[in-house]
Amino acid sequence: MASSSQNTLDDAFDEKFDQKFDQAFDRVLENLTIRADQEERKKKRKKRAYIERNREEGNVRLWNDYFSETPTYSDNQFRRRFRMNRPLFTHIVNRLANEVDFFRQKIDGLGRSGLSTLQKCTAAIRLLAYGSAADTVDEYLRLAETTSRSCLENFVEGIIQLFGDEYLRRPTPADLQRLLYIGEIRGFPGMIGSIDCMHWKWKNCPTTWKGQYSRGSSKPTIVLEAVASYDLWIWHAFFGPPGTLNDINVLDRSPVFDDIINGQAPQVTYSVNGREYHLAYYLTDGIYPKWATFIQSIPLPQSPQAVLFAKRQEAVRKDVERAFGVLQARFAIVKNPALFWDKVKVGKIMRACIILHNMIVENERDNMIVVDEQDVYTHYDVSGFQQGEDTGSSDIDLTFSTDTPSRITDMMRMETTIRDGQMHQQLKADLVENIWRRFGHDGDNN
Incomplete structure (x- = not known):
């Protein structure tokens, strides 16, 4: 009896154990199956669909449309769509292809040629020129959205690296002599440009920064302070202050007078109304200090x-306003709200657009015209101007020192000279007399 009862208990235990084991095994198997299904769905979601864009065909079409010996579109159409003449754009493309690895055409693992330098540069310049979304060039140039954005970022970095030192420089002595020459012709001896600020809307400003970059109920903006001359060349660009600052606050942060304060600016000498001055000046609107x-x-x-x-004065001061207008017309990306959230990238885009703007100004300077104060289109002919010739009362000392002042008192003295309100009043009075003596008897001013 005892043995029979023991066998019955063992059979019951084995049966219960088998049931528990089967249930546990089924649960584990079910969990594994569910997890495998989830992983498979994740892989399917993450998998990017490959689109055969026929990039070679896009390159051939671009070449035939604009760069062949008999292009489909004329030079005027090229100028309107690329914002510059074909030789200048070709020069930029060649420099980028030779000196920036990203723009070199490469061969992929299948032996196919990658995107050409022309495709990459054209995509970047179209995004700058039209200010459109990154995927708008896909249909014509055969570039994906991420590739177009990468082309833009590498293009602006390449422009800054290769051309920034030359086309966003402080005026050299020769530049200053030419600017003073034109300033004297226009009735303002000693004037080397006009200064003002513009605001660039920042659509994707980080939420934590919006209070700093927004004024009142307006959208966030970033400020650009610039100095422009008669030919719209931008000599000074200070970009980055928050939009809540006005022109005076921006001026306090600006390096526009650093060379003068540090003793590294060329010595300027000019005469107004029989009185000699040694500090060049800018034309401004009423908000700037005296x-x-x-x-x-x-x-x-x-x-x-x-x-x-x-x-x-108000007519000549419009040089900087015109420069802002032309900059935004050429490159709509700085007119439309900035779509990047990274302020560093936004700053590089602005800097590259200014460099390209100056390159275009230099390339087309022979055909540039400016509007004079009587709304007559006038071309200031400086082709025969050479340094050392008679340029009126203006003069540049080419032996100026480039050594940093050894004493802080020298820097403080220069800053005091810049802020001299009495000299400002005297210079302004002399300019009023000079302009009246030169232009006061014209028929339109009587």
């Missing part, structure tokens, strides 16, 4: 002399 380096208009002119001065 310093020796700034000349504003007269808000409520009463006398004929003041009226004429205000008219001519």
Whole structure:
């Protein structure tokens, strides 16, 4: 009896154990199956669909349309769509292909040629010129959205690296002599340009920064301070201050006078109304302080002399406004709200657009015209101008020192000279008399 009862208990235990084991095994198997299905679905979701874009065909079409011996589109159409003449664009493409690895055409693992340098540069310049989304060039140039964005980022870095030192430089002595020559012709001896600020909307500004970059209920913006000359060349560009700052706050942060304060600027000498001055100046609007380096208009002119001065100052000061307008017209990306969230990338785009703008100005300088104060289109002919010739009262000392002042007092003295309000008033009064003496008896001003 005892043996029979023991066998019955053993059989019951084995049966229960088998049931528990089967249940546990089924649960483990089910979990493994579910997990495998989930992993498979994740792989399917992450897998990118390959699109055969026929990039070789896109390169051939681009070449035939714009770069062959008998292109489909004319030079004027090329100029309008690429924002520059064909020789200048070709020069940029060749420099990038030779000196930037990203723009070299490569062979992939299947032996197929990759995207050509022309395709990559054209994609970048189209995004800059039209300010459109990155996938808008896909259908014509056969580039994916991520590739187009990569082309843009590498293009602006290449432009800054290869051309930044030459086309975003401070004026050399020869440049200053030419600017002073033109300034004297226009009635402002000692004037080397006009200065102002513009705001670039930042659509994708990080949320934590919006309070710093937004003024009131307006959208976030980033400020560009620039100095432009008669031919729209931008000599100074300071980009990055938050949009909540006005022109005076930006000026406090700006390096525009660093060379003068550090004793590294060429010595300028000019004469106005029989009085000699040694500090060049910019034309500004009314918000800028009354310093020796700034000349504003007269808000409520009463006398004929003041009226004429205000008219001519406000006309010449528009050089920087025109430069901003041309910059935004050429490169719509700096007119439309910035889509990048990274401020460093936004700054590189602005810097590259200014460099390209100056390259275009230099390339087309022989055909540039400017509007004079009487709304007559006038071309200032400087082709025969050579340094050392008679340029009126303006003169540049080519033996200036480039050594940093050894004493902090020298720097403080220069800063005090720049901010000299008495010199500002004297210079402005002399300019009023100079302009009246030169232009006051014209028929339109009587």
